[in-house]
Amino acid sequence: MALLQRTFLALSRAAWAQQAVMRWAFAARAAKRFVAGETLAQAVEAVRALNRRGVRATLDFLGESVTQRSEAWAAGDEYLRALDAIAHHGLIANVSLKLTQFGLDIDPQFCLENVRRVVARAQQLGNFVRVDMEDSARTQATLDLVRQLHAEFGNVGAVLQAYLYRTRDDLRALVEAGVRVRLCKGAYNEPPTVAFPRKADVDRNYAALIPIMLEQAARYPAEADGRVPPLAAFATHDARLVELVKAEAARRDLPREAFEFQMLYGVRPALQTQLVQQGFAVRAYVPYGTHWYPYFMRRLAERPANVWFFVRSVFAR
Numbered sequence: 001m002a003l004l005q006r007t008f009l010a011l012s013r014a015a016w017a018q019q020a021v022m023r024w025a026f027a028a029r030a031a032k033r034f035v036a037g038e039t040l041a042q043a044v045e046a047v048r049a050l051n052r053r054g055v056r057a058t059l060d061f062l063g064e065s066v067t068q069r070s071e072a073w074a075a076g077d078e079y080l081r082a083l084d085a086i087a088h089h090g091l092i093a094n095v096s097l098k099l100t101q102f103g104l105d106i107d108p109q110f111c112l113e114n115v116r117r118v119v120a121r122a123q124q125l126g127n128f129v130r131v132d133m134e135d136s137a138r139t140q141a142t143l144d145l146v147r148q149l150h151a152e153f154g155n156v157g158a159v160l161q162a163y164l165y166r167t168r169d170d171l172r173a174l175v176e177a178g179v180r181v182r183l184c185k186g187a188y189n190e191p192p193t194v195a196f197p198r199k200a201d202v203d204r205n206y207a208a209l210i211p212i213m214l215e216q217a218a219r220y221p222a223e224a225d226g227r228v229p230p231l232a233a234f235a236t237h238d239a240r241l242v243e244l245v246k247a248e249a250a251r252r253d254l255p256r257e258a259f260e261f262q263m264l265y266g267v268r269p270a271l272q273t274q275l276v277q278q279g280f281a282v283r284a285y286v287p288y289g290t291h292w293y294p295y296f297m298r299r300l301a302e303r304p305a306n307v308w309f310f311v312r313s314v315f316a317r
């Protein structure tokens with residue numbers, strides 16, 4: 001992993017850096033490229049605009065590493081409001097949440113109860129909850145929770161990261177259980193004992209996992225309304241991997257609705273539109289809220305050009 005990337009990932013976890021950066025108004029301005037707004041109302045508007053362009057959405061109320069039960073429960077309440085807003089406004093969107101925002105580090109049982117009420121509400125509304133994947137110390141606990149709630153409700157899915165050595169086995173197990181999977185490369189600082197240190201190997205592993213994902217997609221028909229995603233979701237902005245998915249799906253004669261591409265709000269919007277025009281399903285990950293700092297730092301870590309974009313915005317103030 002490049003030094004710049006490691007530095008930004010380390011900063012994403014440093015409280016002192018968070019306090020310093022969040023005080024700068026220009027940093028908040030720069031973060032706006034990746035964040036739909038501070039309020040649910042602003043996020044709803046962003047989703048409406050995406051839906052008009054034929055892009056589905058998944059709403060993320062920003063927050064992670066929560067240490068107070070009251071804060072974790074309040075995050076759950078916000079997700080209930082987000083699900084209600086999606087239904088009320090007729091949006092083509094579901095929600096994505098992080099377990100450390102729901103209290104995983106406080107008490108796993110409390111976290112389970114907190115997520116369960118969100119999944120239950122989503123089920124009542126015909127909607128779906130994606131549990132994001134965080135760092136490798138939480139992988140097993142996250143998969144255990146998803147599998148438990150999947151057995152109870154069905155409408156909850158997982159995320160797997162191609163940089164982890166264990167992901168091939170995890171993917172096979174989730175496919176077997178019929179759990180919906182979003183495959184991404186992985187956004188955290190991981191040691192070489194658990195994750196491929198070289199980006200080329202991560203990309204190669206992602207490519208190797210595509211057929212397993214599509215095998216699952218072929219086994220079950222996709223839902224029609226766009227809120228509940230197909231079984232296979234490919235989260236990447238990597239044009240080469242997007243082409244590989246398309247080629248592999250065509251080789252298997254899969255209908256385009258059998259899988260979807262997922263990209264981040266504000267990242268490669270032209271590619272999102274192009275895929276929609278080609279008839280592929282695309283979902284944008286739409287974060288909102290005031291806790292944008294760690295999310296923003298991970299986006300800076302992903303691409304050196306984003307750092308220059310950030311630096312330019314400092315001087316443009």
Ligand SMILES: Cc1cc2nc3c(=O)[nH]c(=O)nc-3n(C[C@H](O)[C@H](O)[C@H](O)COP(=O)(O)OP(=O)(O)OC[C@H]3O[C@@H](n4cnc5c(N)ncnc54)[C@H](O)[C@@H]3O)c2cc1C
Pocket residue numbers: 131132133134159161184185186187188235236237238239262263264267268284285298299300302303306
């Ligand atoms: C919908 C979605 C959900 C995700 N959920 C998770 C999750 O739950 N857990 C997790 O660990 N990670 C998650 N990620 C992040 C993911 O793991 C990667 O860190 C991120 O997507 C960058 O990898 P890439 O596949 O786009 O490929 P890369 O090889 O990093 O990028 C390919 C190309 O995409 C463009 N690009 C990529 N990132 C950016 C960016 N930030 N800004 C501008 N351009 C960019 C660039 O042109 C780059 O050359 C998610 C990503 C997406 C799209």
